[in-house]
Amino acid sequence: MSSFGLFEWLTWLWIEGYFHDGWWPCLIGVGDGGGATGSEGEREGEGWNKIKDWPGAILKSLPNLLCLKLDNNPLRQIPSDGFQAVSRVQVLDLSGNASSLPEHPAFSSMSHLQELYLRRMQLHEVPSDIFNLQQLRILDLSQNSLQSVSVEFQRLTSLSELGLSDNNISVLPPELGLLEPSLQALRLDGNPMRSIRRTILDRGTKAVLNYLKDKIPQ
Template identity: 30%
Template sequence: MKEYMFLLLLVVCSAKPYRKSAQFMAKAPQFMIMNDMMLNDEDDDDNNALFPIKRTVTRRPAKPTTDMPPVCPFGCQCYLRVVQCSDLGLTSIPNKIPSDTRLLDLQNNKIKEVKENDLKGLTSLSALFLNNNKLSKVHPKAFQDIKKLKRLYLSHNQLTEVPAKLPKSLAELRIHDNRVKKVQKEAFKGMHFLHVLEMSANPLDNAGIEPGAFEGMTVFHVRIAEAKLTSIPKELPSSIYELHLDHNKISAVELEDFIRYKDLQRLGLGYNKIKEIENGSLANTPNLREIHLENNKLKKVPPGLSDLKYLQVVYLHANSIVKVDVNDFCPTESRVKKSLYSGISLFSNPVKHWEVQPATFRCVAGRNSVHLGNFRK
């Protein structure tokens, strides 16, 4: 027994220190490897005591920097690349706007002009709000440094024409409630990303839209309401999905008015003076889903509604319609596929609703989708 214990003690004393093999390290989890590296860094002769000796760590002095934080214009608030200078009574665009500004809010001031160098260096600007000022002039080179601008709000000012050389990157342009009487040729040329064009509440008539004014642009939503249009503009971009021309002086819809608007889905012609819609004119808008013709002077339901298979909403209230035929809204053949109407308004018309046959609304989603009656002389 003594010999056995002696041999065991001899084996233990002659064993080599334990070291992790390369194969084990390759298969070990990452946290084990990191922990092992940290222990190895601290495992030396000077740190074996029960209470390790603290070392003095020599750190290299930080290099002096000359970079200063961006200066915020006086009176404005700057935070996360947003500069808010609204409601300050400013008469001009302030200086020293941080170059990395993405949103610049200058609305509700008294700014009269955008000069050539007012926006110089703001290459990251994506939104500019200048609505509700006294703008009457925008320099043609004011936007020459801005290549990423997506939203430009110029509503409620005193502009007499669309500013020249607007950024091609615009997705939303609002010039609502100005004094625009003229849209010059190629005013929107190269704007292939524009989604919304708002030009309502301007004294703009058909003669003020020069030929080629909308040439070379792509836009989906156009609104020219509360203007002086006497007919539907025929040179708008063919890409439009929504066209709103309500509150104008349009008196008729002619056959060629919608020839180039094949993708039109929503049409707003309410509050005009329309007396007649020429037969076949709506056939040029096969994708139409909603049409507003309320508050006009129509004497009958517009022809061609039953042929529009996607049409779901029709506003015809407050007209002079005296009769509704059984096939005015629905196709004559039952096998023809037609989307069900979700809304048909015929109230405030002199039609005798008790004379309207129930089959007239055979392609309506439900009885609550039709509104009749309430006519007052």
């Protein structure tokens, strides 16, 4: 049995570092799919964690892992084959790990992925392999440096929530409207949006998607 063999049953792993009063408290939460262990108050003082390297050896020993949260760690670049070790993961949060993604991240090796959180990653474009995730329901790309939205988003037909807040997006492709009615929440606040009138934006996701769909050339 490997040194991690006792944990092969784990389905949930949370390794989080977050900045608070000059310190990096750590939460390592493990469970059987029922959620994080420990209350909010217990997170502080549970240990110290500055995850810098992709924990490949640990992840390979957790074949049943469904949820992996590595947000807000000073994670260096993830190996190009790093995601292969977590092929069954359904929830992945790498938020706050700026510049940690490899040049061509193989997100599609996690074919069961349903939720992907990439906030504050200094992304200038959406990694193209994300558009191959047919089961993806939630995609959060908030607080990045995106300037455009690809027409390839129309391929994410299971998407119900798309977070694009606080980027530098001014135009949305009409094809994004094809995600209606599956897309229930489209978050655009904090962008210099010029292609859609404020009165339409204020009416919410459905109005925006219908407006875009009407702009698709016949």
